[in-house]
Amino acid sequence: MGDTFDVSHYLGVFIEEAKEHIESLEENLVKLEKEPYNQDLIQAIFRSFHTIKGSSGSMGFQQMTELAHLLENLLDRVRRGEVSVSSSLIDLLLQGVDFLKRMLEEITKKGQEPDWNMEEIFSALQDFRGEKEKDDSGEYWLTVKLASDCSMKGVRAYLVISRLQDSGIEVVNTVPSLSDLEGENFGQSFDILVRTALPPEEVVKIVGSVAEIERVEVKEGEKEKKNQIEEKEEKNTISPPGEQKITTNLKKTVRVDVERLDSLLNLVGELVIDRTRLEDIIQRLKDYQELVQFREILSDTTTHIGRVTNDLQMEIMKARMLPLAEVFNRFPRLIRDLARQSGKEIDFIIEGEETELDRSLLEEITDPLIHLLRNAVDHGIESREERINKGKPPQGKVILRAYQEENSVVIVVEDDGRGLDVEKIKDKVVGMGLVTPEEVSKMSEREIVDFIFYPGFSTSDEVTEVSGRGVGMDVVKRNIERVNGQVRVESQLGVGTTFYLRLPLTLAIIRALLVKVGESIYSIPLSDVVEIEKVEKKDTYWVNRVLTTLFRGKTLPLLWLEALLDSRKYNFISEDEIPEVLYTVVVSASSSLAGLVVDEVLGEQEIVIKSLGSYMRDVRGLGGATILGDGGISLIIDVASLLWKFSRAGG
Amino acid sequence: MPGRIMIVDDAAFMRMMLKDILTKNGYEVVAEASNGHEAVLKYEETRPDLVTMDITMPEMDGITAVKEIRKKDPQAKIIMCSAMGQQAMVVDAIQAGARDFIVKPFKPDRVIEAVKKVLGN
Numbered sequence: 001m002g003d004t005f006d007v008s009h010y011l012g013v014f015i016e017e018a019k020e021h022i023e024s025l026e027e028n029l030v031k032l033e034k035e036p037y038n039q040d041l042i043q044a045i046f047r048s049f050h051t052i053k054g055s056s057g058s059m060g061f062q063q064m065t066e067l068a069h070l071l072e073n074l075l076d077r078v079r080r081g082e083v084s085v086s087s088s089l090i091d092l093l094l095q096g097v098d099f100l101k102r103m104l105e106e107i108t109k110k111g112q113e114p115d116w117n118m119e120e121i122f123s124a125l126q127d128f129r130g131e132k133e134k135d136d137s138g139e140y141w142l143t144v145k146l147a148s149d150c151s152m153k154g155v156r157a158y159l160v161i162s163r164l165q166d167s168g169i170e171v172v173n174t175v176p177s178l179s180d181l182e183g184e185n186f187g188q189s190f191d192i193l194v195r196t197a198l199p200p201e202e203v204v205k206i207v208g209s210v211a212e213i214e215r216v217e218v219k220e221g222e223k224e225k226k227n228q229i230e231e232k233e234e235k236n237t238i239s240p241p242g243e244q245k246i247t248t249n250l251k252k253t254v255r256v257d258v259e260r261l262d263s264l265l266n267l268v269g270e271l272v273i274d275r276t277r278l279e280d281i282i283q284r285l286k287d288y289q290e291l292v293q294f295r296e297i298l299s300d301t302t303t304h305i306g307r308v309t310n311d312l313q314m315e316i317m318k319a320r321m322l323p324l325a326e327v328f329n330r331f332p333r334l335i336r337d338l339a340r341q342s343g344k345e346i347d348f349i350i351e352g353e354e355t356e357l358d359r360s361l362l363e364e365i366t367d368p369l370i371h372l373l374r375n376a377v378d379h380g381i382e383s384r385e386e387r388i389n390k391g392k393p394p395q396g397k398v399i400l401r402a403y404q405e406e407n408s409v410v411i412v413v414e415d416d417g418r419g420l421d422v423e424k425i426k427d428k429v430v431g432m433g434l435v436t437p438e439e440v441s442k443m444s445e446r447e448i449v450d451f452i453f454y455p456g457f458s459t460s461d462e463v464t465e466v467s468g469r470g471v472g473m474d475v476v477k478r479n480i481e482r483v484n485g486q487v488r489v490e491s492q493l494g495v496g497t498t499f500y501l502r503l504p505l506t507l508a509i510i511r512a513l514l515v516k517v518g519e520s521i522y523s524i525p526l527s528d529v530v531e532i533e534k535v536e537k538k539d540t541y542w543v544n545r546v547l548t549t550l551f552r553g554k555t556l557p558l559l560w561l562e563a564l565l566d567s568r569k570y571n572f573i574s575e576d577e578i579p580e581v582l583y584t585v586v587v588s589a590s591s592s593l594a595g596l597v598v599d600e601v602l603g604e605q606e607i608v609i610k611s612l613g614s615y616m617r618d619v620r621g622l623g624g625a626t627i628l629g630d631g632g633i634s635l636i637i638d639v640a641s642l643l644w645k646f647s648r649a650g651g
Numbered sequence: 652m653p654g655r656i657m658i659v660d661d662a663a664f665m666r667m668m669l670k671d672i673l674t675k676n677g678y679e680v681v682a683e684a685s686n687g688h689e690a691v692l693k694y695e696e697t698r699p700d701l702v703t704m705d706i707t708m709p710e711m712d713g714i715t716a717v718k719e720i721r722k723k724d725p726q727a728k729i730i731m732c733s734a735m736g737q738q739a740m741v742v743d744a745i746q747a748g749a750r751d752f753i754v755k756p757f758k759p760d761r762v763i764e765a766v767k768k769v770l771g772n
Contacts, residue, residue: 150762151754152733155741159752162745182742211751211765 011111014059018104021048023329025097028334029090036085036138037199044094046075061113064103070125073098083128084197092128092586096121096331139172139345140200141219141395142207144191150155150212154184161192167206170195177390187268191219207296235507247533256319258359263315269509269608273311273627276605278302279411280629317358321505324402324411325353329367331373331400338377345395346381352402358408360504364483365411368476372413372499373398375472380417380497392416408485408527409505411436414498420491422448428457449489452478481640484510484525484623485532487601512607512626514634515585520636523607523626528639530586530593532601547578551586551593558584559593564642565621589640597635605629611637654700654770659690659716660732661708665755666671669703669732672759674689687711691719695729701770702729704749706740714744721748728769732757 025048053068053491071093072539077083099121106114146153158181161171173193176186193444194203207216212432279302285295328350339346358363381387381396388394399414426440429451440448451457455474477487485503504510504527512523533551540549541556547558584595607626623638656678658711660666663685670680682697684690688711694702702720707715713731720727731744731752741752750769 149758151735152741152752153737155738155745155752158742159745209768209771211753212761561752 002081008111010059011107012443014055014108014590015108017055018052018100021052022097022101022104024048025095025100026333027091027329028252029097030051030336034091034138036197039079042075042079043199044589046072046079049075063113063116063118064100064107066122067099067118067125069098070122070305071100074125086197087623089128093123094114096125097234102149115279139193139195141393142192142194142203142218143189143215143217144207144213145215145217147212148188150188152184153186154549156180156210156212157181157186157190160207163210164192164194164203167198167208168196169198169206171204173384173388173394174393177388188214196348220232244466253555254624258320261316261320261359264335265313268309268313268316269610271305271609272313272606275306275309276629277304277631278305306357317509320359321356322359323353324357324362324397324409326354327369328402331369334370335371335377335398335428338374342378343383344377344381345359345384346377347395347397349397350400350401351399355402355404355409357503358505361483364479365501365503366487368479368501368617369400369411369413369477372474373400374416376413376415380415380419381419384632386418404505405502406481409503411503412498414496416496419493419495419497419643420449420452420489421493425449425451429454432457449491452489453487481565481638483551484527486640494582509606509608511604512636513560513585513604514602514628515583515596515598516602517598519604521632522561522598523605523634523636524585524587524596524639525623525636527586528589529635530588533584533595535584535595537578537582540578540582549584549595551595554593556580556584556586556593561598561637564596587639587643589643592643594643607634607636653677653679655679655681656766657684657690657693657697657699657702659675659684659702659708659713660705661685663706667731668716669762672757672762673766674765675759676766687716687719690716690750694720695723698724700728701766702727702730703732703753703766704729704744705732705745706734706737711723714740714747717744717747717749730735730765730769 010217025045028041028045028048032038032045035041044327049068049072053065053072057066058066064518074083074089074093078085078089083089099118103113105118106112118575144157146156146280146503150156157174159180161174161178171192172195174181175191181190181230196203204218204304207213211627282295282299283303285291285298288295331350333346335346351371377396381398382392384392384394387396397416399412401412403410422445425448429435429448431436431441434451434454435443435458452473453476457473480487480501480503483503485501488500488502489497490500491497511526511527513526515522515524531551535558536550539548542548543555548555550556551559582597583599584597584603585596585601588594605628609624611624611628612622621638621642623636626634626636628634654718656673656681658666658669658673660669665684666683670683671682681699682693683723684693686708686733690702691711704713704716708716709742711719717729720729725748727748729744729749731741732755733741733744733752734755741749745754751765753765
C-alpha cells in the first residue's frame with residue numbers, strides 16, 4: 001500500500017531540514033571556493049546533497065530529487081578529483097542550490113513541487129567539465145623577496161612572472177605595477193597575485209626555481225586569518241578542535257513552534273506581573289498590625305514564586321535565543337555575489353557567530369545588516385586600482401563581528417575602505433539646508449558623521465544597483481532603535497568605517513525606572529537612563545528658549561516629559577512656572593543627552609513590554625505599555641524617538 | 652646530480668673563468684663556443700644539459716643563438732650571461748626561451764645557484 005502511505009505530516013520536518021541543508025550548502029560552497037582542497041568541506045557538501053536527494057525522494061518530489069541527484073553526482077566527481085574546484089563550478093553549484101531553495105519555497109507555499117522546466121540546469125550539471133587550465137580555483141598573493149645582492153632586479157622580476165606564465169599560471173596583478181617592476185622601481189621584494197588551480201606549494205616551487213631569490217611566501221590572506229580566528233575561538237570556547245568550522249547543523253534538537261514559545265513567554269510575563277502585584281499587597285499589609293503573621297507567610301511565598309518565575313523566564317528566553325550564525329551564515333554568499341558584481345576583491349571575516357540573540361531580534365537585524373554590508377562592499381571598499389594606488393592591499397576587508405557585553409549584544413560591521421568624508425558630509429548637510437555653515441563649523445566630527453543617519457541622506461554620487469538610493473542609513477537606525485538598540489559609526493577617511501550595533505538580549509522584559517508625571521506613571525527603560533538628578537532652579541539657564549542646566553560640564557536641555565508627550569511646546573514653561581527643585585532623569589540616546597523633568601521618581605522595576613497594538617501605530621515617544629503591580633497601566637517611554645521628536649519640535 | 656655544460660662566450664678569459672667555477676663544482680664542460688653560430692652547431696653535436704650564453708658576440712649574437720637552439724631543441728636549457736646595462740636584451744632572451752640569467756662580474760655561488768636551479772638539482 002505504498003502509494004496510500006501519507007507523507008504529508010512529514011512535510012514540516014522535511015522543509016525545515018531541507019532549509020538547514022540549503023543554508024549550510026550555501027555557506028560551505030562559498031567556503032570551498034576559498035579552500036578548494038578541503039576534503040572535509042567537500043564531504044559535508046556531498047552529504048547535504050545526498051540527504052536532500054533522499055528525503056525529497058521519500059516525499060515524492062521528483063524534480064527536486066533529480067536536481068539533488070545531479071548535484072550530488074557532480075560533487076562526487078569533485079570528491080574523486082575528476083573535476084577541480086573553480087569559480088565556474090561554484091557558480092553552477094550555487095545556481096543549483098538556488099533552484100533547490102526556490103523549489104522549497106514553492107513547496108512550502110503550495111505543498112507540492114513546482115512544474116518548472118529544469119532542462120537547462122539539468123544539462124548544465126550533467127555536462128559540466130572541469131576547465132582544468134583556465135579559471136580554475138583560487139587566487140592568492142605571493143611575496144617574492146630577491147637576494148640582497150641581486151643585480152638586474154627588474155629582469156629578475158620579469159623572469160619570475162614569465163616563469164609563472166609559462167607554467168600556466170595566470171598573473172592577475174602585481175604590486176608594484178608591471179612597469180614599475182621592469183623599471184626597477186621597487187625595493188627588495190614585490191607581490192604577485194596569481195590565479196591557478198595549482199596548490200600554493202607548487203607555485204612557490206616554480207618561483208623558487210628562478211635564481212637569486214631569497215624567499216617566496218604565499219600571502220593567501222584568507223587562510224592565515226581564518227586560522228588565527230579559529231585559534232582565538234578555541235581559546236574562548238570549549239569545543240572540539242578542527243572540524244567545528246564546517247556547518248553540519250546536526251545538533252540534537254526538538255523543534256518547537258515559535259508561536260508556542262511566544263505564548264509561553266507571554267504567560268511568564270503574566271506571572272511576573274502577578275508577582276509584582278503580590279509584592280504590592282505585602283506593602284499594603286504593612287498597615288495592618290494584626291496581620292503580621294500572614295504577611296510573613298505571604299512574603300515567603302512571594303519570594304519563592306519570584307525565584308521560580310525568574311528561572312522560568314530565563315529558561316524560556318534562552319529557548320528563544322538563536323546563535324547569530326543563523327543570520328551571519330547567509331552573508332558570505334551575499335558578499336561573494338556583491339564582490340563579483342562590483343569586480344572587487346573582498347576578504348570577508350565573520351567572528352563571534354556563536355553569540356546568541358532573541359529570535360525576534362534576529363529577524364529585525366537581518367535587513368539592517370544586509371544594508372550595512374552592501375554599503376561596505378559598494379561604497380566602502382575601493383576598486384582594486386584605487387586601493388593599489390593608495391598603497392592598500394588590493395583585497396578589501398570586511399569584518400562582521402559579534403560579542404556579548406553585559407546585557408547587550410554588540411554587532412560590528414567594519415571595512416577597510418575609503419571611510420566617510422567629513423567634508424563631503426558637511427557640504428551635503430549644508431546643501432540640504434539641515435544646518436547653516438556656521439553651525440557646521442562648530443560641530444564635532446562625530447556629530448557631523450551622525451548625519452548619515454538622517455532621512456534622505458547619501459554621500460554617494462552615483463546610484464548603483466545595490467545601494468545608494470538615498471534611503472538606507474536612516475532606516476537602519478530606525479530599525480535598530482525600534483528594538484531598543486543603538487547604532488554608532490566611527491570612520492577615518494582613507495582607513496575605513498566601523499558600525500556598532502548594540503542590541504538588547506531580548507525584547508520582551510526589561511528593567512525600567514518608574515516615574516510619575518501628573519496622574520500617570522511612565523516607565524523609562526533603565527538602559528537609557530544615565531543618572532537621576534535633583535536640579536535646583538538657580539542652576540538653570542535659558543539657551544535658545546530651552547531651559548538647560550550643566551551636567552558633567554556639558555549643557556543639558558531640560559524637557560518636561562508631560563509637555564513633550566502632549567506635543568506641546570516644551571518652552572511654554574515661563575520663569576515663574578519653574579519649580580524650585582526639578583527632578584530630572586538624565587537619559588541618552590544616539591549619543592545625545594537630555595534631562596526629562598518628572599514630578600516624582602518611584603523606583604526601579606522589571607516590566608513586561610506589551611505592544612500598543614496596531615490601532616495605535618507610530619506613537620512617537622512611546623515604546624509600548626506595561627501592567628503595574630496594582631493593575632494599573634504604565635506607558636513605556638521610547639527615549640530615542642522622544643528625543644528625536646524634541647529635536648524636531650525644537651527645529 | 653651534475654650535468655654536461657656548454658660555455659658560449661667570445662672572451663676566452665670568461666670561458667676559462669666559468670669553466671673553472673663549473674668544474675670545481677663537479678660539472679662537466681663538454682663544449683665551448685666563441686660565437687652564436689658555433690654554439691648552434693656544437694649544441695647539435697654534443698647535446699649538453701645546459702648552455703651558458705653570452706649576449707654580445709660576433710657573427711651571431713646570444714639572443715639569436717637562443718632562438719636557433721630552441722628551434723632545434725625546445726627543451727634546451729640556456730642561462731644568459733649578461734653585463735650590467737643589458738636589461739632589455741636579457742628580457743628579449745627570456746622571451747626567446749632562456750631559463751635564467753647571471754650578471755657579470757660573476758660570483759661563483761650565483762653561477763652555481765642558477766645552474767643548479769635550471770637543471771633542477
